Amino acid sequence: MRKIALEEHFTTPELAKNYVARPTQSDALFADVERRLADFDELRLEKMDKTGIEMMVLSVTTPGVQGVSDSREAIRLAHSANDFLAREVQKRPDRYAGFAHLAMQDADAAAVELERAVRELGFRGALINGQTNGHYLDEDRYVPFWERVQELDVPVYLHPGNMADHPAMFAHRPELDGPIFAWTADTAAHALRLVFGGTLTRFPQVKIILGHMGETLPFLLWRLDSRREFDLGEELAPEALPSAIIKRNIAITTSGVCDAGALLAAIQALGDDNIMFSVDYPYEDPQVAADFIESAPIGEVARTKVCYGNAERLLHL
Ligand code: MN
Numbered sequence: 001m002r003k004i005a006l007e008e009h010f011t012t013p014e015l016a017k018n019y020v021a022r023p024t025q026s027d028a029l030f031a032d033v034e035r036r037l038a039d040f041d042e043l044r045l046e047k048m049d050k051t052g053i054e055m056m057v058l059s060v061t062t063p064g065v066q067g068v069s070d071s072r073e074a075i076r077l078a079h080s081a082n083d084f085l086a087r088e089v090q091k092r093p094d095r096y097a098g099f100a101h102l103a104m105q106d107a108d109a110a111a112v113e114l115e116r117a118v119r120e121l122g123f124r125g126a127l128i129n130g131q132t133n134g135h136y137l138d139e140d141r142y143v144p145f146w147e148r149v150q151e152l153d154v155p156v157y158l159h160p161g162n163m164a165d166h167p168a169m170f171a172h173r174p175e176l177d178g179p180i181f182a183w184t185a186d187t188a189a190h191a192l193r194l195v196f197g198g199t200l201t202r203f204p205q206v207k208i209i210l211g212h213m214g215e216t217l218p219f220l221l222w223r224l225d226s227r228r229e230f231d232l233g234e235e236l237a238p239e240a241l242p243s244a245i246i247k248r249n250i251a252i253t254t255s256g257v258c259d260a261g262a263l264l265a266a267i268q269a270l271g272d273d274n275i276m277f278s279v280d281y282p283y284e285d286p287q288v289a290a291d292f293i294e295s296a297p298i299g300e301v302a303r304t305k306v307c308y309g310n311a312e313r314l315l316h317l
């Protein structure tokens with residue numbers, strides 16, 4: 001079955017030097033990742049052809065400019081990464097599409113750059129690598145940014161990045177850092193800040209995409225509702241329940257979770273219109289991801305939606 005994949009990463013020569021996270025202790029694995037992040041012509045296309053991935057929506061790998069402390073430098077690097085990606089997409093518009101890279105150090109500049117990326121470069125939305133210098137996207141400073149997102153009608157992929165500080169719960173346990181668990185905890189909390197902090201109530205048409213089968217949120221819906229009502233001591237209107245906001249505003253991808261049990265739970269929790277296939281290339285193997293989705297114990301209508309239908313609808317492809 002043909003497939004669109006939307007958590008697929010690259011880096012630019014400029015960002016490669018300082019702004020690529022290293023989520024493995026193996027030099028050999030990391031060297032392979034670096035090679036694949038920089039490639040658009042051979043390794044990537046070969047894998048796509050082999051696995052029926054018709055299109056990859058590309059994004060700058062974590063942290064990118066989310067890891068830059070100086071605002072002006074972050075704005076410059078993001079602008080130049082978007083131009084770089086636009087040139088690659090232009091060479092193969094039938095195989096590649098783009099998510100904008102944005103310097104969230106400056107919300108107004110990020111709104112302007114998102115608009116440029118969507119209207120002038122033809123990008124399909126943005127992908128943001130977690131917090132930026134300790135700031136999360138539910139803060140008041142980002143209201144003008146979300147206004148622009150809603151107006152442009154493009155999704156924002158909330159992708160993991162490192163935490164701003166090192167909380168005690170991870171002290172002396174470096175095994176839990178990075179994608180094993182710390183990124184999941186940070187990204188799930190980031191998404192819940194948008195739900196509980198009112199951003200997604202104020203901007204009901206905004207679509208957030210979460211990778212990694214929803215960063216655990218599909219498992220938490222019932223408990224979020226139950227404990228929120230208990231916390232407030234009152235019953236919430238059905239549309240004000242955290243689960244209702246999540247189902248309305250958040251879609252997820254299967255990136256990096258090739259697990260049938262998790263997929264079935266996610267479909268049950270969010271519905272098959274809210275789940276999209278992805279790989280998380282080059283950190284995951286497209287063959288494993290493709291075999292997983294082709295053989296997952298779901299109906300053919302759901303498989304079609306997950307493999308490409310939902311992505312086409314949400315990204316206006
Ligand atoms: Mn990723």
